[in-house]
Amino acid sequence: MEKLVITGPSRLSGEVSISGAKNSVLAILSGTLLVNGVCRIENIPDISDVDVIIDIIKSLGAKVSRPDSHSVLVDSTVIASTAPDYELVRRIRGSYYLIGSLLSRFHKAEIAMPGGCNFGTRPIDQHIKGFKALGASVDDSRGVIKAEASHLSGANIYLDKVSVGATINIMLASCLADGVTVIENAAREPHIVDMANFLNAMGANIRGAGTNTVKIKGVKEMRGGSYQIIPDQIEAGTFMIAAAATGGDVLIKNVIPKHMESLTAKLIEVGAKVTELDDAIRVEGTDHLRATNVLTMPYPGFPTDLQPQMVALLTKAQGVSVMVEGVWDNRFQYTDELIRMGAKINAAGKMATIESVPELYGAPVKATDLRGGAAVVIAGLMASGITEVTNTVFIDRGYERFEDKLRSLGAKIERVEE
Ligand code: EPZ
Numbered sequence: 001m002e003k004l005v006i007t008g009p010s011r012l013s014g015e016v017s018i019s020g021a022k023n024s025v026l027a028i029l030s031g032t033l034l035v036n037g038v039c040r041i042e043n044i045p046d047i048s049d050v051d052v053i054i055d056i057i058k059s060l061g062a063k064v065s066r067p068d069s070h071s072v073l074v075d076s077t078v079i080a081s082t083a084p085d086y087e088l089v090r091r092i093r094g095s096y097y098l099i100g101s102l103l104s105r106f107h108k109a110e111i112a113m114p115g116g117c118n119f120g121t122r123p124i125d126q127h128i129k130g131f132k133a134l135g136a137s138v139d140d141s142r143g144v145i146k147a148e149a150s151h152l153s154g155a156n157i158y159l160d161k162v163s164v165g166a167t168i169n170i171m172l173a174s175c176l177a178d179g180v181t182v183i184e185n186a187a188r189e190p191h192i193v194d195m196a197n198f199l200n201a202m203g204a205n206i207r208g209a210g211t212n213t214v215k216i217k218g219v220k221e222m223r224g225g226s227y228q229i230i231p232d233q234i235e236a237g238t239f240m241i242a243a244a245a246t247g248g249d250v251l252i253k254n255v256i257p258k259h260m261e262s263l264t265a266k267l268i269e270v271g272a273k274v275t276e277l278d279d280a281i282r283v284e285g286t287d288h289l290r291a292t293n294v295l296t297m298p299y300p301g302f303p304t305d306l307q308p309q310m311v312a313l314l315t316k317a318q319g320v321s322v323m324v325e326g327v328w329d330n331r332f333q334y335t336d337e338l339i340r341m342g343a344k345i346n347a348a349g350k351m352a353t354i355e356s357v358p359e360l361y362g363a364p365v366k367a368t369d370l371r372g373g374a375a376v377v378i379a380g381l382m383a384s385g386i387t388e389v390t391n392t393v394f395i396d397r398g399y400e401r402f403e404d405k406l407r408s409l410g411a412k413i414e415r416v417e418e
């Protein structure tokens with residue numbers, strides 16, 4: 001077991017480059033199963049969730065090679081199984097995308113209920129509603145989802161809840177269906193657009209991604225090609241928050257500034273200076289952060305996946321801040337760890353009230369989940385003394401070389417064996 005040891009406080013400064021988007025890559029690698037040919041994917045982030053999804057698609061028969069740590073070639077011409085290994089699938093949430101791909105191309109899929117971070121119940125009823133509308137029968141009893149169809153036909157599907165996963169899964173399932181599928185009340189996250197661009201590059205016909213109506217005209221076959229994944233909006237946001245929270249001055253390179261607008265607005269509100277460049281953002285912090293209120297929402301709202309990191313920053317923002325979690329039922333587990341470091345946070349249900357403290361103190365803490373892990377690391381950079389973060393496996397699921405990138409910005413952070 002490993003842990004991160006941080007000696008704070010640090011003022012981050014310098015330049016950092018953002019990796020490819022985790023939540024795109026999981027969907028895109030699953031989407032390669034739709035393709036009767038070879039896909040070359042570039043800008044793959046080197047994170048453990050990618051290793052898991054690659055192991056899964058290999059186990060189904062796809063031939064996968066990695067010419068370098070940021071490129072993957074997948075040849076899905078021959079797929080031998082539509083029932084991926086139970087234990088592998090349960091390790092990542094993104095494995096539910098295999099259902100859409102396998103159902104679309106082979107008309108059947110059998111996979112375990114997906115795993116992932118625990119934020120309360122994580123239903124997939126909207127995915128299932130979509131598959132059924134396309135003509136599949138779906139049985140999700142006993143922890144396994146079995147989907148089958150003799151034929152898939154385009155349909156109009158209205159999502160009762162804006163869901164990233166359901167939007168992408170229905171896009172996948174309908175790529176090879178007969179006729180036109182229309183998804184209404186679709187999610188609009190940057191990785192929805194990335195996914196549609198990837199599928200179109202492989203031969204699909206998808207329009208409207210990035211708006212709340214996505215139209216998919218089924219095609220007979222997808223033949224392969226090359227695609228480059230967009231930069232990770234959440235990794236970029238994590239570094240922006242870390243720069244502001246430590247009173248630092250960081251140039252965050254390889255980002256799409258438009259994707260960061262909700263965070264940029266909040267960082268300016270709390271007193272940071274944010275300068276948008278073509279494909280970079282400079283964040284200059286201040287020693288006098290001010291409190292603010294934040295509500296997380298689907299894109300273009302403030303992302304739930306930056307909620308914990310923002311709360312870490314707000315622990316020292318003068319005054320009382322309120323964070324309302326508008327997406328997940330239970331995403332404040334990590335606040336107990338910040339409280340160990342001296343933060344004053346009262347979290348109940350979907351709301352947390354954060355009263356500023358003059359200082360945080362280093363303490364032994366754990367990553368409760370991926371973004372909660374990033375939040376305690378940021379708090380460790382803000383705190384005086386030594387913070388030890390255990391459960392680093394959560395952080396490694398979604399951040400490429402997190403401590404190396406922070407160290408290059410001047411942080412005193414080491415990974416050691418426990
Ligand atoms: C994706 O999860 C991301 N995961 C999450 O990122 C992210 O927090 C979330 O989108 C919201 O942006 C991946 O891409 C692998 P949803 P997803 O379906 O697709 C409800 C991270 O830290 N809902 O948009 O599973 C659901 O309960 C991770 O990188 C239904 O009710 O999220 C939630 O309240 C964690 N029925 C809301 O919708 C459904 O069928 C949004 O969920 C589906 C979802």
